[in-house]
Amino acid sequence: MATVEFKGKSFEIDEDGFLQRFEDWSPEWVEYVQESEGIKEMSDEHQKVLDFLQDYYKKNGIAPMVRILSKVTGFKLKHIYELFPSGPGKGACKMAGLPKPTGCV
Amino acid sequence: MAKHPTPLLDQLESGPWPSFVSDIKQEADHRHANPDGVEYQIPVDVCDDLLGILEMSYVDGETHWKHGGIVGVFGYGGGVIGRYCDQPEMFPGVAHFHTVRVAQPSGKYYTAEYLRALMDLWDFRGSGLTNMHGATGDLVWLGTTTPQLEEIFHTLTHDLNTDLGGSGSNLRTPADCLGQSRCEYACYDVAALCYHMTIEYQDELHRPAFPYKFKFKFDGCPNGCVASIARSDFSVIGTWKDDIRIDQDAVAAYVNGEFAPNAGAHSSRDWGKFDIVKEVVDLCPTGCMSYDGSKLNIDNKECYRCMHCINTMPRALKIGAETGASIFVGAKAPILDGAQMGSLLVPFVPVQGDYEEVTEVVENLWDWWMEEGKNRERIGETIRRMGFQKMLEVTNIKADARHVQEPRTNPYIFWKEEDVEGGWQRDVNEFRKRHQR
Numbered sequence: 043m044a045t046v047e048f049k050g051k052s053f054e055i056d057e058d059g060f061l062q063r064f065e066d067w068s069p070e071w072v073e074y075v076q077e078s079e080g081i082k083e084m085s086d087e088h089q090k091v092l093d094f095l096q097d098y099y100k101k102n103g104i105a106p107m108v109r110i111l112s113k114v115t116g117f118k119l120k121h122i123y124e125l126f127p128s129g130p131g132k133g134a135c136k137m138a139g140l141p142k143p144t145g146c147v
Numbered sequence: 148m149a150k151h152p153t154p155l156l157d158q159l160e161s162g163p164w165p166s167f168v169s170d171i172k173q174e175a176d177h178r179h180a181n182p183d184g185v186e187y188q189i190p191v192d193v194c195d196d197l198l199g200i201l202e203m204s205y206v207d208g209e210t211h212w213k214h215g216g217i218v219g220v221f222g223y224g225g226g227v228i229g230r231y232c233d234q235p236e237m238f239p240g241v242a243h244f245h246t247v248r249v250a251q252p253s254g255k256y257y258t259a260e261y262l263r264a265l266m267d268l269w270d271f272r273g274s275g276l277t278n279m280h281g282a283t284g285d286l287v288w289l290g291t292t293t294p295q296l297e298e299i300f301h302t303l304t305h306d307l308n309t310d311l312g313g314s315g316s317n318l319r320t321p322a323d324c325l326g327q328s329r330c331e332y333a334c335y336d337v338a339a340l341c342y343h344m345t346i347e348y349q350d351e352l353h354r355p356a357f358p359y360k361f362k363f364k365f366d367g368c369p370n371g372c373v374a375s376i377a378r379s380d381f382s383v384i385g386t387w388k389d390d391i392r393i394d395q396d397a398v399a400a401y402v403n404g405e406f407a408p409n410a411g412a413h414s415s416r417d418w419g420k421f422d423i424v425k426e427v428v429d430l431c432p433t434g435c436m437s438y439d440g441s442k443l444n445i446d447n448k449e450c451y452r453c454m455h456c457i458n459t460m461p462r463a464l465k466i467g468a469e470t471g472a473s474i475f476v477g478a479k480a481p482i483l484d485g486a487q488m489g490s491l492l493v494p495f496v497p498v499q500g501d502y503e504e505v506t507e508v509v510e511n512l513w514d515w516w517m518e519e520g521k522n523r524e525r526i527g528e529t530i531r532r533m534g535f536q537k538m539l540e541v542t543n544i545k546a547d548a549r550h551v552q553e554p555r556t557n558p559y560i561f562w563k564e565e566d567v568e569g570g571w572q573r574d575v576n577e578f579r580k581r582h583q584r
Contacts, residue, residue, distance in 0.1 A: 057229075080221045107358060107522050109358070120350075127222055128219055128222075128224070131217065142215060142217050145523065146360065
C-alpha cells in the first residue's frame with residue numbers, strides 16, 4: 043500500500059486512491075484528492091455531501107444508497123455528478139474517506 | 148521468445164478448438180515485433196505477463212487478482228471494471244489490468260472498417276486483448292492502465308462516435324437477438340427497440356441510481372436467442388395475437404420429403420422419414436393440431452405459441468400477422484435468494500411508434516423499485532418480498548389468469564380493508580354480547 047504525504051499529514055491509500063482507514067481522514071485529505079477528482083473549488087454543496095456521507099457512515103457502518111444521499115441532501119443525481127464528476131462512489135465517498143465501494147461494479 | 152514459461156497453458160494449444168493460449172501468444176509476439184511502429188501506452192509485455200500470471204493460477208488453483216477496483220471516467224459512474232494483480236513485482240505488465248466495456252451495436256453487426264478503428268485504438272492504449280463479447284453484450288476490452296481510461300474514452304467518443312457500456316447498480320447494456328435482420332420468426336423490430344431503449348435511458352445506464360443492477364434484453368420470438376427470460380430483469384419476447392399462417396402446399400412438401408424438417412438441423416443422423424403426426428401434431432403442448440392425411444389444422448385459440456411447429460416446418464408455418472411482444476420481469480442468478488426466470492407481467496404489448504407502451508411499464512417498475520428496493524436487491528427479489536400483486540398495482544395492470552402458472556395452494560390470503568364489509572375496526576365487547584367467555 044502506498045503512503046502519501048500532504049501538508050504535513052500522511053495518508054495510507056490503495057491503488058484506487060481510497061483511504062485505507064476512515065480514522066485517517068482530515069480536511070487536508072479533501073484538498074489532496076480534489077484535483078484528481080476533477081473539482082476546481084470546494085463549495086458548501088460539496089461539503090454538505092461529504093458531511094452527510096461521513097455522518098451516515100459513522101452511524102450505520104455503510105455508505106448510503108444513492109437514493110438516500112439524494113433525498114437527504116436534496117441534490118438530484120445529476121447535480122451530484124456536477125459536484126463530483128466521477129460520481130457519488132468514486133468521487134464523493136473517496137473524498138469523505140469512506141471505504142472503497144465493492145460488489146459487482 | 149516467451150517471457151515466462153507456461154507448461155500448463157501450452158497444453159491448451161493442442162486439440163481442434165481455437166486456442167485462446169495460441170491467440171494470446173500471437174498477440175504477445177505481435178507487440179514485441181511491432182511491425183506498425185505503434186507507441187504502446189501500456190507495457191509491451193502485457194500479454195506475456197497475463198499468460199505468466201494465468202499459469203501461476205493454474206499451478207496454485209487460485210486467482211491472482213486483488214479484490215475489486217474503482218476506476219472510471221469523469222461524468223460516468225460505471226463502464227470500467229478496475230483490476231489489479233496481486234503479484235505486481237513479478238508481473239508488472241498486468242499491475243493494472245482494467246476492463247473497458249464498449250457499447251455494441253444491436254445484433255452485433257459490424258463493418259471491418261469500424262472494428263479496425265476500434266482495434267487501432269486498443270492496440271495503442273490497451274493490451275490488444277478483447278472479449279467479443281461479454282455475456283451482457285458489451286464489446287469488452289481486456290486490460291489497460293488507469294491513466295489510459297480518459298484517453299481511450301476521448302478517442303472512442305470523439306473519433307469513433309462510440310460510448311461505454313454499463314456497470315454498477317444501474318441499467319446495464321441492453322442486448323437483443325438478430326431479429327428481423329435475418330430471421331422470419333421475429334415478431335417485432337428487435338434491433339430498433341433495443342437501440343431506442345438504450346438511447347432513451349443513457350442516464351440510467353451511465354450513472355448508477357438504482358438499488359442494484361437492471362438489465363433489458365429483447366427476443367424476437369419465444370425461441371429466446373438472447374435468453375432474455377433467464378438473463379434480464381426486463382425481458383421483451385415477441386409473439387402474435389392472430390392465427391399461425393399455414394401454407395398447405397408446403398406442408399405437403401414436408402410430408403413427401405421435399406423439405407427437410409427443422410431446416411435440416413437434425414440431418415447429421417438418420418431419424419427416419421419425416422412423420423408429421425409424430426414430430427409435430429403429437430408434440431404440440433396443447434394438442435391443438437390435427438392432420439387428416441392431407442391438411443394440417445391448428446385450433447389457434449388453444450395455441451400457446453411455443454414455436455415448435457413453426458420451428459419444425461418453417462417453410463409451411465409462419466408467425467401471425469398481428470404481432471407484438473410479451474413482457475417478463477424478475478430474472479436473476481441465484482445470489483441472494485435463489486435463481487429466477489422472468490415472470491409474465493404483460494401478455495401482449497404492441498411494439499410500435501415511440502414504444503410508449505413498453506417504456507411506460509419500465510418507468511412504472513423503476514419508480515417503484517427505486518423507492519422500495521433494498522440495497523442490492525434485484526427487482527425479482529423485490530417482487531418476491533413485496534408480492535406480485537404489488538407489482539401489478541404499481542404498473543396499473545389488471546390481474547389475469549395468465550399471470551400464474553397455477554393458483555396458490557395455501558390459504559394465507561390478504562384482503563384489503565376496503566374490500567371487506569365492516570373493515571378491520573371491531574369491538575370485542577360487541578363480540579362478547581353474542582359469545583360468552
